Amino acid sequence: MADARIAALDRVLEVTVLLGRDMTTSLAAAGLTVARTTLLWRLRAAGPSTQRALADALGVSARNVTGLVDGLAEAGLVTREPHPTDRRATLVTLTPRAEALLTEMAAGRAGLAEQLFGGLPPERLDGLVSALDEVLERLRALVPDGAAS
Amino acid sequence: MADARIAALDRVLEVTVLLGRDMTTSLAAAGLTVARTTLLWRLRAAGPSTQRALADALGVSARNVTGLVDGLAEAGLVTREPHPTDRRATLVTLTPRAEALLTEMAAGRAGLAEQLFGGLPPERLDGLVSALDEVLERLRALVPDGAAS
DNA sequence: TGATATCGTGAAGGTACTTCACGGTGCAGG
DNA sequence: CCTGCACCGTGAAGTACCTTCACGATATCA
Structure with a gap:
């Protein structure tokens, strides 16, 4: 009984x-x-954002976002634009290169999903997804939260 | 089709x-x-080990193990003993306090498994485990390896 | 207008990693 | 025996991610 549950945890x-x-x-x-990519994904989902908004979304300190944006800006994936109404804030914006890269990465993600779950018959896949959903629900109740997707 | 697989990846x-x-x-x-605890678990599984063996087992550089052991030694969880036959090597050994702590953590892990999977009927749990096993197999083929359990 | 909250960042610090260089040791082979 | 090579662990230096604290600049509200 408990063994099977521990086995499941070990697999996960x-x-x-x-x-x-x-x-x-x-x-x-x-x-x-990973950290920088997470920020990129968030930007793609939410559009140009202040660093404060990014910090809250990623569940990290504002200071850390400064560093991540520094790195991404240096790599030419992101620019800091002035906020139209709040002169304290800056709007972090994806460059076209980043948009292209993210599109490419989405394809890679689909490929990975295919490789990992391609061999599973639909019913087993559904079972897996619904089981994970229940686990996720319990997990969310356990973890104090931090980010969104 | 592909959607379900991507959904599964997202859940995971x-x-x-x-x-x-x-x-x-x-x-x-x-x-x-996490890093230090991984080392502790490995020590519990394998017994007193040289730092080189730990580095190989964890898939990190030997230099990094030096740092991890430094921290654990300072916390009183581990000691460096001379190797009985090889004077170059040191044997990292768990202290009684670490053993107690690990036992306690094993209980915590069982409790977490209970919380996460307790509500799942045995058949769904089995389905989850076997599905994850298949995914793991594919995943292992994908990842260049690094550690053992 | 003046107190207060917020935005972003400098400074300082901790952990987890890496590679490179080096001294100490083990282990053959000549 | 002793020389050369491989191996163990660690100092030095560097990167990335993360934190808290302090501070200047700006917004906001009474």
């Missing part, structure tokens, strides 16, 4: 580790890091 | 994020970090 933990490794290495090949 | 990714957050915060409450 191992998936976590391997997936993290895969993400880190494939992003590194593109000259990116 | 989100579980990864939340679980990582949970681990990090609960370990921090115990004055530990």
Whole structure:
């Protein structure tokens, strides 16, 4: 009984580790890091944002966002524009290059999904998704929150 | 078709994020970090080990292990003993306090498994585990490897 | 207008990683 | 025996991610 649950946790933990490794290495090949990429995705989803908004969305300190944006700006993936009404704030905006890169990455993500789940019959896949949804619900209740997607 | 697979990937990714957050915060409450704890677990599984063996097992550089062991030694969780036959090497050994702590953490892990998977009927749990096993197999083929459990 | 909150960033610090260089040691082979 | 090479662990230097605290500039509200 409990063994099966621990087995499930172990599987999930191992998936976590391997997936993290895969993400880190494939992003590194593109000259990116996980943290910076997360910011990029958020920008793509939300459009030009203040650094404060990004900090809240990612669940990190505002100071940290300054550093991440510094790196992304230096890589030419992001620009700092003046906020139209609030002169304290800056609007972080994706460059066309970043947009292209993100589109490419979305394709890569679909490819990964295909590789990982392609062999599973639809019913098992559905079972997996719904089981993970229940787990996610419990998990969300456990974790004090931090970001959104 | 592809949508369901991407949905599955998204679920797995989100579980990864939340679980990582949970681990990090609960370990921090115990004055530990993920990296150091991984080393501790490895020591518990393998017994006293040289730093080189730990580096290989964790998939990190030997230099990094030096730093991790430094921190753990300072926290009184680990000691450096001379290797009985090889004077170049040192044997990293768990202190009784670390053993107790690890036992406690194992209980915590069982509790987490219970909380996350307790509501799932056995058949769905089995389905989850076997699906994750298949995914893990594909994942292992994808990732250049690094550590063991 | 003046107190107060907010935006972004400098300064300082901690952890987790890396590579490179180097001293100490183990282990053959000549 | 002793020389050369491989291996162990660590100092030095560097990168990335993250934090808190302090501060100047700006917005806001009474």
